[in-house]
Amino acid sequence: MSDTVLDVRNLQVQFQTNDNIVRAVDGIDFKVTRGQTLGIVGESGSGKSVTSLAIMNLVPTPPGKITNGEIWFRDAATDDRPIEPVDLLQLPPSQMRNYRGGRIAMIFQEPMSSLNPVYTIGFQLTEAIRLHRDISAAEARKQAVSSLQEVQLLPDDDKLREQAIVQLRSPGSDAASIQGKDITRQIDRIKQEILDRYPHQLSGGQIQRVMIAMAISCDPTLLIADEPTTALDVTVQSTILNLMRQLRDRRGMSMIFITHDLGVIAEIADTVAVMYRGEIVETGTVRDIFLAPQHPYTRGLLACRPTPDKRLRYLPTIADFMEVAQGDDLAEGNGNQRRTETVNPRSPQSLSSMEVEEMSEIEIATRFARLRQQQPLLVVENLQVGFPIRGAFGRTQRYAMAVNGVSFEVYPGETLGLVGESGCGKTTLSRTLMRLIEPMGGRAMFDGADILEIQGKPLRQLRRDIQIIFQDPFSSLNPRIPIGEAVTEPLKIHGRNQSRKQNRERVRYLLDRVGLNPNWIERYPHEFSGGQRQRICIARSLALNPRFIICDESVSALDVSVQAQVLNLLKELQAEFGLTYIFISHDLSVVKFMSDRIMVMNRGKVEEIGPAEMIYHSPQQEYTRKLIASIPTGNLERIGR
Incomplete structure (x- = not known):
């Protein structure tokens, strides 16, 4: 056709x-x-x-x-x-x-x-254009500029002219006094400034x-x-x-x-x-x-993504839906062989689309009240973290404040969701609580001890209780050592190293607990998928029996189906071991599924903090409303389809 x-x-x-x-x-x-x-x-x-x-x-x-x-x-x-x-x-x-x-x-x-x-970026754009079109460098540059304007990385010509006039005006002068040739030159400078940037000078977007x-x-x-x-x-x-x-x-x-x-x-x-x-x-x-x-696989993909409008106990996974479908095929006697699926042996009992339970408002409110009756496990007051901006001769001119006066508390057994765009200070805050970054001011009390003041042996002991799961499972593991050694490493560092047999038994238990085969301890990281690597990182974080775990974008790089498995696992481990989480993500739907309370950060400050249901359904700040409106929910009515 x-x-x-x-x-x-x-x-x-x-x-x-x-x-x-x-x-x-x-x-x-x-x-x-x-x-x-x-x-x-x-x-x-x-x-x-x-x-x-x-x-x-x-x-x-x-x-x-x-x-x-x-x-x-x-x-x-x-x-x-x-x-x-x-x-x-x-x-x-x-x-x-x-x-x-x-x-x-x-x-x-x-x-x-x-x-x-x-x-x-200017060189690379013009190179791509001239590779497919027989034109001059000047004409290729014009097309590169036009393409950047079309994708809104450069303003259109009218706005460029306004921007050039603003930059050329001196105090007390008016726009009419600026000559046209000066405006043209200034517009060319603005365009060239964008074209002369290197990739590292641009954000991901x-x-x-x-x-x-x-x-x-x-x-x-x-x-x-x-x-x-x-x-x-x-x-x-x-x-x-x-x-x-x-x-x-x-x-x-x-x-x-x-x-x-x-x-x-x-x-x-x-x-x-x-x-x-x-x-x-x-x-x-x-x-x-x-x-x-x-197809059951399609139904599984639709079901395993967290839905902000509902509060589910656990998320369905692809394996759950594929199991149901295969069972139906066998029941009909059509002779199909049942495929072997990768099923988490610790997942909540055989979920299907009809069996997933939604938490009631009373249950959510009861849990929230029970958590607040305890003494806070972590109390952060007016935390400030800045990075120096160097000037002439390497002198510090000013500080870029990544965390600027942040205060909050976390209760035992609670999950505090931390949400915001890249650059808002989420990761800096988490690394400061781990003392991987030194703060400029404020206090952070963990079970009565000031995290920001202790040194030496007390700090090492504190790090047994506070662990972190990093964002990228691919770079979080040493590619040169087997995963058994990677999970054993915290035990050796913190002096809990026992006999080789006892260490192996501990590692095998942890791998089994996160849904991996205990016999894989001699395998290397490259032999695992992204979801499996993230499970290994979770097993390593549990090695020292911590009380508090920071999950820093720990599912953002995973498929929605693998993400569902990891989120379910984190919830199960919290219930079994009484863990307390700070769960960091830029995806508010994932944060809402995991969290009891949500804290929204923007430009180093707290925009608002409150119960997860309240933050999602009744946000007080425009920034939070913008985050919620940007969630790709798949709601066809919402997007007018």
């Missing part, structure tokens, strides 16, 4: 490992029409990214190989471009380069590593805008966006999604949007393809998928 931009037929991609052949993509079919957004959703390892790499003919060879299929692409009709479809898999490399990056553009998953750190500008700079017919918002704050994520919708509608561009989050898909896609183990198990419109999902 003439309106079909991309037609993928029976695509198969496999990877050769030491032991066997893995079919990453196993015979999938889908189409993308002109101006349409197809959302491809699934967990890590489902084949989403490999599919996008196959379309771009970027599957790494070896070990990867496209073994079968056709990928028919029909370019937009212009004077100098043919409209006959071509099979991208049959094109020689020299011709494929004309399509890749020009007619089919891609935004890769990790914005921070997608740009070369030693070149300015700004870098993602640069990547989008680079992708649209050659006016592609098809844009592939591979997890473009996964690592971003919910507010920045909302801005990027809105920007991509505007670009698609304004340009009439087709889009493939890849993510593991169905809430994000609801915000941007027209049709959805759900991938599981290399296959597309369900396709349909956004409305069909969200209101009447047919």
Whole structure:
């Protein structure tokens, strides 16, 4: 059909490992029409990214190989471009380069590593433009500026003129006295200042805008966006999604949007393809998928994300839904073999969509009152943490206050959720409580001892009681030592090292408790998935029987299904060991599921603090309302779909 931009037929991609052949993509079919957004959703390892790499003919060879299929692409009709479809898999490399990056553009998953750190963004933008268009450097610069304006990293021409006039005006003068040539030069300086920036001088959201500008700079017919918002704050994520919708509608561009989050898909896609183990198990419109999902895997993906409107005891997981489906198949006597699923042996008894219990308002209020009847375990008063800004000769000119006068308390057995955008001071606060960063002022009392004053042996003893689970499970473990040694390490450091046999038994118990096979103690971190690594980090934090654990964005890098398993695990461990948590995240829906109270931070200060239900349903501050409005809930009525 003439309106079909991309037609993928029976695509198969496999990877050769030491032991066997893995079919990453196993015979999938889908189409993308002109101006349409197809959302491809699934967990890590489902084949989403490999599919996008196959379309771009970027599957790494070896070990990867496209073994079968056709990928028919029909370019937009212009004077100098043919409209006959071509099979991208049959094109020689020299011709494929004309399509890749020009007619089919891609935004890769990790914005921070997608740009070369030693070149300015202006150089990299103009390089991409001149690679696909035979134009001068000056013309390429104009197009780069236009692309940055389109993604709103640079103001439009009218606002640039206003900004230039403001910068040129001297006290007592008016705008009419400024000459036009001076304004033009100042506008050029403002543009050049942005173009001359290096990637490290931009935030994650700004870098993602640069990547989008680079992708649209050659006016592609098809844009592939591979997890473009996964690592971003919910507010920045909302801005990027809105920007991509505007670009698609304004340009009439087709889009493939890849993510593991169905809430994000609801915000941007027209049709959805759900991938599981290399296959597309369900396709349909956004409305069909969200209101009447047919496949149990789709129902599991929808159910395992925390829903801010409800307070569930535990989150369902993918394994729960797949078990229910397989049981039904066997009951019908259709002869299907039951697959072996990865099931957490400690998960709450066999959940299904009908069995998940919601906490009542009375139960929530009773728990909250019981917690407040105790003496606080942690009391923080007027905590201040600043980082020096150096001037001439290395002298400190001023301090950038990351934490500025923060006060709060945490009660035994409570989970205090700490939420806010990147840069608000969440991580700095947590590291200060661990004495990994020294404060400028204030007090932090833990069970009667001032964390900020003690030194030496008392500080080491305190760190037995306070542990932290860091954000990135991939860099939290030493890749050169087996996980058994990693979990044993705290015992050795704090003098609780016993015999080798006793240490191994302790490690095996901890691994079993977090849902991992105790026989894996000799394996190395690279042999585990992200969710499994995070479980290892949790096991290590439990080695010393702590009373207080700080979870610093401990699930933000995980798939929603793995995230559900880890959140359930943290709740179970809290109930079993009487743990107290500070749970840090930029995702308010996750924080609300975990927390008894929520503290909202912005620019180093506390915006508001209170019971989780009150913060979500009756926020007092505009900043909190903005955070809540940015949550991609997948509510079709809320987003007008």
